[in-house]
Amino acid sequence: MTRRTLLAAPALAFGQYEESKGDVPWVPTPDEVIDAMMRVARATPRDTVLDLGSGDGRVLIYSALKFGTRGIGVEIEGHRVAEARAEAEKAGVSQKVRFVEQDFFKADVAEATIVFMYLFTAVMGKLKPKLLAELMPGTRVVAYQFNGMGDWKPSKVLRDFQHPIYYWEVPRLRPAKSRDTK
Numbered sequence: 001m002t003r004r005t006l007l008a009a010p011a012l013a014f015g016q017y018e019e020s021k022g023d024v025p026w027v028p029t030p031d032e033v034i035d036a037m038m039r040v041a042r043a044t045p046r047d048t049v050l051d052l053g054s055g056d057g058r059v060l061i062y063s064a065l066k067f068g069t070r071g072i073g074v075e076i077e078g079h080r081v082a083e084a085r086a087e088a089e090k091a092g093v094s095q096k097v098r099f100v101e102q103d104f105f106k107a108d109v110a111e112a113t114i115v116f117m118y119l120f121t122a123v124m125g126k127l128k129p130k131l132l133a134e135l136m137p138g139t140r141v142v143a144y145q146f147n148g149m150g151d152w153k154p155s156k157v158l159r160d161f162q163h164p165i166y167y168w169e170v171p172r173l174r175p176a177k178s179r180d181t182k
């Protein structure tokens, strides 16, 4: 996928796009899906949630308000980072969440105890070696709609919404093959 993919308008599904510099267009995750994803990940106030491609910040803001989590959002679009910071301020959680304008392939992921992704399969596949190499064993990973982890099979799949929710835990013993495959 080229660096210049397409960005969706707010309420649209993947498929209706405008220009973007990211690898995936912006499509927000519905609140009820965020809720279910955080429940499957057993989110608590001890957790730090990392949203790779954090858009307008809704995942981390919702999770901070409902589950008391801390959050780090990594987002390539500067205007979305600004929006997320403003929304966090409005929601009163700007002490708990921070948003970084950065390419998620270059992000420091090690602090996360939960990783959230709503990204295309191919993009998740490219992130997989980084996640397996840099996340602490036991880190919980949740994804909506797309599963790009290949031979790293999810330990849970929920099918209660329009699209599936996938859940993984970073294994303690990592097969060399999994570290290297896309």
Ligand SMILES: C[S@@+](CC[C@H](N)C(=O)[O-])C[C@H]1O[C@@H](n2cnc3c(N)ncnc32)[C@H](O)[C@@H]1O
Pocket: 020, 021, 022, 023, 024, 025, 026, 027, 028, 029, 051, 052, 053, 054, 055, 056, 058, 059, 074, 075, 076, 077, 080, 102, 103, 104, 105, 117, 118, 119
């Ligand atoms: C499908 S949206 C998900 C937004 C948010 N996580 C949610 O679930 O509501 C994907 C987001 O990833 C961002 N993105 C795409 N490629 C990126 C990259 N290489 N680095 C950081 N963010 C990226 C897009 O700008 C977009 O906001």
